[in-house]
Amino acid sequence: MKFLVTLTLLLGFVCFSCAQDTDKKDIPALINNTRELRTLMQSDPHRPIYHFVAPEGHAMPFDPNGAIYWKGKYHLGYIYQKLRNGKYEHVWGHAVSTDLLHWSLYPDMLDIKNGDLEKGIFSGGTFLSKEGIPHIMYHGEGANANMVAYSNDDDLKAWKKFEGNPVLKTPDIKDPLNNKAEYSAWDPEGWYDTKAGYYYQISGGKNPALFKSKDMYTWQHLGRLLDGNKKFLYDSEDLSCPDFFSIGGKSMLLFISHNIGAQYFIGNFANDHYTIEQHGRMNWPGGTFFAPEQLKDDNGRNIIWGWVLERKPAGFKDYGWSGIMSMPRVLSLDKNNILQINPPAEISAIRTSEAKEENIVVSPDSEKTLKASGTSLEIKLELEGGNRSAYGVKVFCSPDGREETVISYDPIKKDITINFIKSSVNGPVMMPANAMFGKPVDGFPEKVSEQSAPFELKPGEKLLLDIFIDRSVIEVFANGRQCITQVVYPELAESTGIKIFSKGEKVSAKEVQVWKMAQTNSY
Numbered sequence: 001m002k003f004l005v006t007l008t009l010l011l012g013f014v015c016f017s018c019a020q021d022t023d024k025k026d027i028p029a030l031i032n033n034t035r036e037l038r039t040l041m042q043s044d045p046h047r048p049i050y051h052f053v054a055p056e057g058h059a060m061p062f063d064p065n066g067a068i069y070w071k072g073k074y075h076l077g078y079i080y081q082k083l084r085n086g087k088y089e090h091v092w093g094h095a096v097s098t099d100l101l102h103w104s105l106y107p108d109m110l111d112i113k114n115g116d117l118e119k120g121i122f123s124g125g126t127f128l129s130k131e132g133i134p135h136i137m138y139h140g141e142g143a144n145a146n147m148v149a150y151s152n153d154d155d156l157k158a159w160k161k162f163e164g165n166p167v168l169k170t171p172d173i174k175d176p177l178n179n180k181a182e183y184s185a186w187d188p189e190g191w192y193d194t195k196a197g198y199y200y201q202i203s204g205g206k207n208p209a210l211f212k213s214k215d216m217y218t219w220q221h222l223g224r225l226l227d228g229n230k231k232f233l234y235d236s237e238d239l240s241c242p243d244f245f246s247i248g249g250k251s252m253l254l255f256i257s258h259n260i261g262a263q264y265f266i267g268n269f270a271n272d273h274y275t276i277e278q279h280g281r282m283n284w285p286g287g288t289f290f291a292p293e294q295l296k297d298d299n300g301r302n303i304i305w306g307w308v309l310e311r312k313p314a315g316f317k318d319y320g321w322s323g324i325m326s327m328p329r330v331l332s333l334d335k336n337n338i339l340q341i342n343p344p345a346e347i348s349a350i351r352t353s354e355a356k357e358e359n360i361v362v363s364p365d366s367e368k369t370l371k372a373s374g375t376s377l378e379i380k381l382e383l384e385g386g387n388r389s390a391y392g393v394k395v396f397c398s399p400d401g402r403e404e405t406v407i408s409y410d411p412i413k414k415d416i417t418i419n420f421i422k423s424s425v426n427g428p429v430m431m432p433a434n435a436m437f438g439k440p441v442d443g444f445p446e447k448v449s450e451q452s453a454p455f456e457l458k459p460g461e462k463l464l465l466d467i468f469i470d471r472s473v474i475e476v477f478a479n480g481r482q483c484i485t486q487v488v489y490p491e492l493a494e495s496t497g498i499k500i501f502s503k504g505e506k507v508s509a510k511e512v513q514v515w516k517m518a519q520t521n522s523y
Contacts, residue, residue, distance in 0.1 A: 052095065052324075118140025205238060257435075286420075307326075308473055329343065386411070
């Protein structure tokens, strides 16, 4: 009965509470319902403990947005759905941290009210105006227009919508992702270029475009952003959730396509033109790393988050929530302008109960079970294997072998792979190749059993893995040059084991460190 009451609460609590006058609310009942909901979410064996998650409710989408480091605090907006007047509306929540790990909730960053042009708040990002004031440029859902808001509040709790809204309107079309118009108002990115003395705006979609303005009121269309550079993308891809920023003397554009997920360009921006030198991906068929958002902090670090879409099998119990953020990742460029991806140094603050093993040797075609175990861990190791066969680490392993998720490096295929076909006992587990929706991923079946990211060791280089598992999320950092993210759903309580394995040649590990990770989520 309690479970049914709580599920009813999930669907109707917000509408109920909004409909009541404050002095008529049944405060004890609200308190009890809140506790029941919290208890329900805490009982979910797949709810991460140190990845930021939606506080409650099903967040779909859960894009990170509006990230900014301001006056000593990290601010992270996120899309969620607020039930109001009998329907769900997209708004931005607002989380704040001083250490990238522990988050407090502020009042919603962006919302809608009667009289607004938009019916919901879709993706966008922050920038500083010419005067140094924090601004947000976002897409107004339902208005086919891009909007701006700003804040003069040191805590960024109060945002005011720009008097000049909308700053960009779509030509008379209904679908900005599939239109044939010259441009459309879709997921925007804005910034102020101090050297040029202009505001710039990227407006995404199927034909992403570039605009500039002196005052944010009147915008000049500069043409298509990817003219001459379309070769980097499949024809089935769009460009959404753009985030444009400086990194190591270059200009980087993070974005997604709805069918393949997160990716990036690195190049140079000058004279109103973006020249692309590199293209790379942060998600591959089978994965769900989506809608990345970046900020630059007071140490000059480029830090990103991504939404990790869930793939819970049909029939799994509903625990009243969905919405997971990736760990924060620090991006940088090496001396050859190759992207480096690493966890932040702050992560060491939540390491507990270190277990260490040394001088491990695994014979060909065998595996070694580590002494450490768990479901919310950091596993750090250096592996030396052969050059003809795959080797790596297995996590979420059951003692009887019925459940396991395999993380492997293949020196022949030159890739890092997470194979999840045995990740749930009621397998074989197959997941959609598409990251979210859209046309099928070129060259892949509708469903896959693994996700593979390109990666190659340099001559004489050992495989350095920093693996983070958190109940249903796996993030693998490889030699600081690659990162791959996967969701899995182990069903057996005993699936806590860790193994090192070799396919065909001897593998050795000089040292393996495993830490249990402290809980950072309130529940």
